[in-house]
Amino acid sequence: MRRMVIIILAICFIITGCMNKGKTITLTQIKDSFEKNGVSMSEVPDLHPESVFSKAYNDVTPRRFVIDENQKISIYVYTSSKEVRKGIKDFENKTAAADLTPHTIYQIANVLIFYVTDESFKDVRVDLAIEELLSLTK
Template identity: 30%
Template structure:
């Protein structure tokens, strides 16, 4: 009888720890816009707060208005969604809204709940988009939680 109780308690403890683990992982998987800015700054990407009120890349997606910056004179938008699913829905909404537009060259970066548009206006065929590598490295360096 003692072994059965011990097994039952071990099972309960294991389930409790598993539940705590999943809650902890989901909480730490959310990235804040400030974390992204810090990671970018540490990787040599110097952003300055700016306003681009009529830029299509800065439109509200879902219920999220992006934080707007300037990177070497070019618009840089960071969207912080609550979840990855909301971010995916925001991407779809952007694609639908801009499907018939002839947009300037830009790069899109994604990390979990974060969506970034960098409107660099460079020719993609040049293969030399300023800061693209540094931005991606900064996002890759953000901890997975």
């Protein structure tokens, strides 16, 4: 009986240790990563308020930034990666019939980023900043 209790406790410890509680990223970490990779972002809260990239999804309103006149970024910081998935689903449901501006969607832990730019203006430094943020979650 005692041996069985020890085995059950050991299994509980193993399961608890293997559970991924999920790392989170802050807006400050995001800004720092972009800055470190040479991407200067200026926050513009009222940038195109009717744009689908300015709307709240899953009850989170984005912080809007411009890199230059051809590149805009919307950053949604959720409480968890599960909430991000709900935000993406909400975005998809609300924009299913829309003709959207070219954009790239990034999900990093608890963060959803819309990088709004035409392919010809895409900045590789943004990808480097995203890769750095992804490395923070490993």
